[in-house]
Amino acid sequence: MSNxxxxxxxxxxxxxxxxxxxxxxxxxxxxxxxxxxxxxxxxTIGGRVNNRCCTPxxxxxxxxxxxxxxxxxxxLDTKDVFREKIVEFFIDQHRQGxxxxxxxxxxRHIRFDWLQGHALALDAxxxxxxxxxRIDRDENGQFLLKKGVDESKDQSYVxxxxxxxxxxxxxxxxxxxxxxxVRKIAEKFGLPTASKKDSQDLCFLGDGDYxxxxxxxxxxxxAAGPIVRKTGEVIGEHQGLANYxxxxxxxxxxxxxxxxxxxxxxxxxxALVVGTADELGATALIAKRVNWVSGxxxxxxxxxxxxxxxxxxxxxxxxxxxxxxEFRVEFDEPVRDITPGQGAVIYNGDTCLGGGIIxxxx
Amino acid sequence: xxxxxxxxxxxxxxxxxxxxxVEAMMPYFTEIYGNPSSSHSFGRRAERAIEDAxxxxxxxxxxxxxxxxxxxxxSEADNLAIRGAAWNARQAGKNxxxxxxxxxxxxxxxxxxxxxxxxxxxxxxxxxxxxxVVSESDFERSIREDTVIASLIYANNEVGTIQPLTELxxxxxxxxVLFHTDAVQAAGQMPLNxxxxxxxxxxxxxxxxxxxxxxxxxxxxxxxxLTPSQSGGSHESGRxxxxxxxxxxxxxxxxxxLAYEExxxxxxxxxxxxxxxxDGVLSRVPNAQLTGHPExxxxxxxxxxxxxxxxxxxxxxxxxxGIAASSGSACKTGNPEPSGVLLAMGYxxxxxxxxxxxxxxxxxxxxxxxxxxxxxxEVVEKLAKLALV
Numbered sequence: 001m002s003n004x005x006x007x008x009x010x011x012x013x014x015x016x017x018x019x020x021x022x023x024x025x026x027x028x029x030x031x032x033x034x035x036x037x038x039x040x041x042x043x044t045i046g047g048r049v050n051n052r053c054c055t056p057x058x059x060x061x062x063x064x065x066x067x068x069x070x071x072x073x074x075x076l077d078t079k080d081v082f083r084e085k086i087v088e089f090f091i092d093q094h095r096q097g098x099x100x101x102x103x104x105x106x107x108r109h110i111r112f113d114w115l116q117g118h119a120l121a122l123d124a125x126x127x128x129x130x131x132x133x134r135i136d137r138d139e140n141g142q143f144l145l146k147k148g149v150d151e152s153k154d155q156s157y158v159x160x161x162x163x164x165x166x167x168x169x170x171x172x173x174x175x176x177x178x179x180x181x182v183r184k185i186a187e188k189f190g191l192p193t194a195s196k197k198d199s200q201d202l203c204f205l206g207d208g209d210y211x212x213x214x215x216x217x218x219x220x221x222x223a224a225g226p227i228v229r230k231t232g233e234v235i236g237e238h239q240g241l242a243n244y245x246x247x248x249x250x251x252x253x254x255x256x257x258x259x260x261x262x263x264x265x266x267x268x269x270x271a272l273v274v275g276t277a278d279e280l281g282a283t284a285l286i287a288k289r290v291n292w293v294s295g296x297x298x299x300x301x302x303x304x305x306x307x308x309x310x311x312x313x314x315x316x317x318x319x320x321x322x323x324x325x326e327f328r329v330e331f332d333e334p335v336r337d338i339t340p341g342q343g344a345v346i347y348n349g350d351t352c353l354g355g356g357i358i359x360x361x362x
Numbered sequence: 363x364x365x366x367x368x369x370x371x372x373x374x375x376x377x378x379x380x381x382x383x384v385e386a387m388m389p390y391f392t393e394i395y396g397n398p399s400s401s402h403s404f405g406r407r408a409e410r411a412i413e414d415a416x417x418x419x420x421x422x423x424x425x426x427x428x429x430x431x432x433x434x435x436x437s438e439a440d441n442l443a444i445r446g447a448a449w450n451a452r453q454a455g456k457n458x459x460x461x462x463x464x465x466x467x468x469x470x471x472x473x474x475x476x477x478x479x480x481x482x483x484x485x486x487x488x489x490x491x492x493x494x495v496v497s498e499s500d501f502e503r504s505i506r507e508d509t510v511i512a513s514l515i516y517a518n519n520e521v522g523t524i525q526p527l528t529e530l531x532x533x534x535x536x537x538x539v540l541f542h543t544d545a546v547q548a549a550g551q552m553p554l555n556x557x558x559x560x561x562x563x564x565x566x567x568x569x570x571x572x573x574x575x576x577x578x579x580x581x582x583x584x585x586x587x588l589t590p591s592q593s594g595g596s597h598e599s600g601r602x603x604x605x606x607x608x609x610x611x612x613x614x615x616x617x618x619x620l621a622y623e624e625x626x627x628x629x630x631x632x633x634x635x636x637x638x639x640x641d642g643v644l645s646r647v648p649n650a651q652l653t654g655h656p657e658x659x660x661x662x663x664x665x666x667x668x669x670x671x672x673x674x675x676x677x678x679x680x681x682x683x684g685i686a687a688s689s690g691s692a693c694k695t696g697n698p699e700p701s702g703v704l705l706a707m708g709y710x711x712x713x714x715x716x717x718x719x720x721x722x723x724x725x726x727x728x729x730x731x732x733x734x735x736x737x738x739x740e741v742v743e744k745l746a747k748l749a750l751v
Contacts, residue, residue: 033682038695038697056695059695072678072681072682074674074678074681075674075694075695076674076675076678077672077674077697077698079697117748118675118748121679121744121745121748122678122679122682123682
């Protein structure tokens with residue numbers, strides 16, 4: 001089947017990466033269709049702030065790029081499923097004193113589930129995105145998820161929730177190019193968004209301010225409460241659990257003989273738990289909600305590199321699967337900032353093997 | 363890219379300009395380009411063209427040429443009629459009550475809304491039955507001492523239903539209320555004999571009857587005063603300022619003339635294609651319902667709801683299969699609102715988000731219809747399965 005007979009739906013956001021993804025596919029002769037998701041927007045709940053994503057401006061940008069590339073462009077109403085699976089999840093996680101990664105959830109439930117389903121229904125073989133990653137196949141025909149060629153810009157971390165079926169019908173055109181090339185490609189195609197800044201914040205926050213958002217939708221996680229040591233001793237007051245992250249030292253507003261760090265959160269008491277540097281580090285973690293990209297749980301413990309945050313470096317460790325929906329990671333050295341709710345993503349060189357959601361230190 | 367069929371079934375949205383109309387317009391760009399208001403020979407030649415156009419339209423309307431006002435389209439004509447009458451009443455010291463239906467085009471309903479919000483006019487929205495037909499008794503009951511104008515659409519754009527204008531106009535006149543009708547969809551297919559209809563004001567828009575976009579007209583019965591919306595020069599007897607768009611006015615008149623001269627052929631064709639489409643859809647597409655009046659509907663117009671299928675999605679699928687259609691709840695920005703017209707007719711919110719409008723034209727063939735029916739059946743079935751997952 002030639003490329004011309006292969007339909008690819010590109011998820012477009014109006015930004016550089018997805019625009020270049022679309023342009024590359026058009027250049028390669030695919031039957032490209034552009035789609036954009038109209039996500040949940042705060043204004044529909046009566047707030048004043050417009051979320052950063054899917055503003056009329058963004059939509060107009062995406063539409064203009066589609067016009068330039070001469071591809072059809074449709075907008076999908078994704079509001080309800082997005083609000084239910086991502087926004088409410090985000091709020092709920094904060095209520096449990098956990099720091100979620102909604103982008104991973106979105107890839108799990110929205111992009112490579114809901115949206116991919118719609119793409120396939122439109123007779124497309126693939127859903128392509130502007131994610132900076134690569135897909136490869138091993139000698140057995142298994143799909144492999146790999147980092148983008150520019151490791152520093154790699155986004156495979158948030159794609160670690162994908163399995164064989166999702167990868168079979170996905171494409172990441174920009175991941176093959178050095179990041180510096182991507183903007184040049186945009187300029188080469190004369191794409192109007194070539195100079196647009198990449199966005200870093202959560203897409204459904206109008207102003208990137210998740211504190212204000214939580215103040216409106218879950219004021220209880222922004223309620224002041226006690227700062228305690230592991231012993232239970234109260235040593236100060238915090239301004240709402242959602243304001244803090246594990247490993248944080250500054251801004252606690254407490255005076256102590258030695259530096260104290262946030263080591264945990266207790267939502268039941270609305271307490272922020274702090275401790276010394278030794279109490280902060282841990283050598284192991286437990287993760288659940290596990291996804292193995294291969295589709296099979298490894299039978300034995302194995303060596304790998306593990307990232308505990310999107311922006312963290314991958315650290316050498318032992319990974320030990322415990323049943324099908326859990327694994328334990330034991331690091332060679334104590335690691336700080338192990339944060340429940342974040343993804344623990346496992347790498348073997350530049351191949352992402354999968355990951356899970358951190359439950360607790362061990 | 364793979365070759366795709368291209369079937370246009372959105373004639374209610376716009377129509378291709380008839381090549382004979384384009385030909386009639388051509389001299390007025392580079393040869394007869396004078397400003398029709400100028401007193402020199404260049405201006406006079408252009409003026410003659412627009413006055414000939416005016417005469418032609420007046421003939422079809424069975425009214426006086428002086429009763430035709432040229433505008434930039436149907437929306438402007440609606441605005442001029444309603445705001446013009448309302449402001450005029452206000453100037454004469456009357457407070458003002460307006461009557462419309464819930465099945466009007468936005469150009470009517472938003473104008474009324476604005477008059478209510480900004481200028482304190484009161485208004486009543488009439489009841490319609492499940493086909494969108496206005497209740498005559500409800501209309502009569504709603505007329506008050508201070509009612510200035512009633513605007514009731516001739517043929518509805520979403521569901522194609524035709525109102526009993528003559529009867530409604532009679533009621534309005536018995537009670538001394540101005541009667542405007544938005545005939546934007548109706549013009550080209552329905553009788554436009556003003557004397558027979560009995561209306562006081564009537565709007566048309568050229569691009570709905572194979573004329574160019576950007577030009578329309580408002581019939582204003584002799585003796586009716588409207589306060590202009592667009593001020594400036596004294597064009598159109600002081601009712602609508604702005605240099606006449608000579609080629610487009612000529613085009614509109616030509617298109618209207620062709621539509622009525624050739625109406626027998628065209629209407630027969632529309633009805634044949636439309637009925638073939640309706641029969642096909644109702645018999646082969648699962649969970650389809652016809653919306654609007656089954657008999658009193660525009661010859662070119664078919665509209666449906668498909669149980670459980672979202673309009674926007676349906677339109678995208680159809681577009682990729684080469685079929686162009688539209689929907690009352692569709693939204694290019696992915697934020698669909700349930701069709702207000704369907705809600706007023708008694709449909710549920712869910713139903714009002716699943717409507718599809720297909721309107722045939724002069725070039726529509728039986729093959730086009732058959733392909734459309736087959737494709738619709740496939741797509742609706744596929745989307746129904748998706749929704750269950």
